[in-house]
Amino acid sequence: MDPSRPNTVRLQRLARAYRETGALLAAVELDLFSKISEGANTEHLLIDALGISKLNAERIIIACLGLGLIVRKQQFIENAPDVERFLVRKKSTYAGEWMFFTHPDWDKWGQLAEFLREKSSPELNNKTVKNISLSEARRYHEATFSIGRGAGRQFLRQVDLTGRTKLLDIGGGSGAYCIEACKKYPKLTATVLDLPEVVQVAAEFIRSFSLSDRISTLAADFNFDAFPSDIDVALMASNLPMYGREAIGHVISKSYDALVAGGEMHLIGEALNGSRDGPADPAMWGLAQTLNNSTGLAHSVDDCMQYFSNAGFINIQAKEFIPGVLKRISGIKKA
Numbered sequence: 612m613d614p615s616r617p618n619t620v621r622l623q624r625l626a627r628a629y630r631e632t633g634a635l636l637a638a639v640e641l642d643l644f645s646k647i648s649e650g651a652n653t654e655h656l657l658i659d660a661l662g663i664s665k666l667n668a669e670r671i672i673i674a675c676l677g678l679g680l681i682v683r684k685q686q687f688i689e690n691a692p693d694v695e696r697f698l699v700r701k702k703s704t705y706a707g708e709w710m711f712f713t714h715p716d717w718d719k720w721g722q723l724a725e726f727l728r729e730k731s732s733p734e735l736n737n738k739t740v741k742n743i744s745l746s747e748a749r750r751y752h753e754a755t756f757s758i759g760r761g762a763g764r765q766f767l768r769q770v771d772l773t774g775r776t777k778l779l780d781i782g783g784g785s786g787a788y789c790i791e792a793c794k795k796y797p798k799l800t801a802t803v804l805d806l807p808e809v810v811q812v813a814a815e816f817i818r819s820f821s822l823s824d825r826i827s828t829l830a831a832d833f834n835f836d837a838f839p840s841d842i843d844v845a846l847m848a849s850n851l852p853m854y855g856r857e858a859i860g861h862v863i864s865k866s867y868d869a870l871v872a873g874g875e876m877h878l879i880g881e882a883l884n885g886s887r888d889g890p891a892d893p894a895m896w897g898l899a900q901t902l903n904n905s906t907g908l909a910h911s912v913d914d915c916m917q918y919f920s921n922a923g924f925i926n927i928q929a930k931e932f933i934p935g936v937l938k939r940i941s942g943i944k945k946a
């Protein structure tokens with residue numbers, strides 16, 4: 612076959628990628644990966660353990676093998692390393708809830724073209740989070756917590772908070788970053804700023820780590836409400852594509868004003884590279900905002916650095932945070 616001659620393989624894979632999503636989510640729901648880890652490590656044992664028909668068990672096992680989620684080793688099967696770490700229920704690293712985070716959008720993706728034809732003006736209030744019920748906030752943040760603690764630890768591997776005393780986590784969700792930071796730095800205090808339903812959930816997580824004396828919550832909308840002053844670290848993580856350029860620029864300027872001289876800000880976001888031609892994951896987070904008719908879109912790392920510069924920050928830097936997924940843009944308020 613002439614390798615320079617285009618074929619349909621890539622296009623076919625993209626056209627049917629929803630099947631792969633379905634296979635992964637079904638395997639998580641059936642707890643297939645936990646069963647392998649706990650000893651059902653041959654095809655026969657796994658078929659029995661799944662408790663579904665033999666034919667369907669064979670189908671989902673073969674699909675997981677085909678996707679490389681599980682691998683054959685002689686007569687045994689085992690989880691791929693990422694699956695073993697993040698999709699085995701009893702492990703502290705379990706992130707199964709996060710796999711379902713965007714699941715409420717599932718049906719709408721099948722009608723994306725209709726959403727793209729929408730003519731009404733986008734709304735600043737993002738309906739995925741504004742005025743959601745407490746039970747939806749709980750579902751949403753069980754998911755973000757399952758991935759956010761690892762992200763919080765990654766933040767602390769990159770950023771030394773020695774000597775810092777007051778962290779404001781803007782759109783801090785479950786409080787995962789604040790919990791990890793306060794565990795590591797005993798003199799640090801933190802505030803999780805988020806919408807009213809969300810801070811109720813954050814308070815529950817914070818209590819479960821006995822950190823309520825050092826981590827407070829603040830029910831506020833970061834687009835409209837004032838920030839507390841005298842903070843020396845401002846953090847905003849994983850909500851970048853939810854809002855347009857003006858709104859994000861505004862939040863970064865407000866954070867600058869709230870910081871003490873010499874304070875630092877970190878924006879951890881799903882950002883595109885400077886030429887705005889990838890990575891795909893931030894591009895998809897931006898596209899997903901079509902479904903909400905929000906102002907959100909995929910910002911580039913250069914856009915983000917410009918927001919920091921417009922706000923007055925110095926020493927502005929952009930670093931990889933989770934390659935292909937998240938970047939960290941930081942700046943200092945002049946001393």
Ligand SMILES: C[S@@+](CC[C@H](N)C(=O)[O-])C[C@H]1O[C@@H](n2cnc3c(N)ncnc32)[C@H](O)[C@@H]1O
Nearest residue numbers: 740755759782783784805806832833848849850
């Ligand atoms: C994907 S979650 C990320 C949570 C947390 N930063 C983390 O990384 O684990 C996005 C968060 O931003 C919050 N958020 C979005 N818009 C907001 C607004 N206008 N005011 C306050 N919080 C907001 C959401 O409620 C949600 O908790």
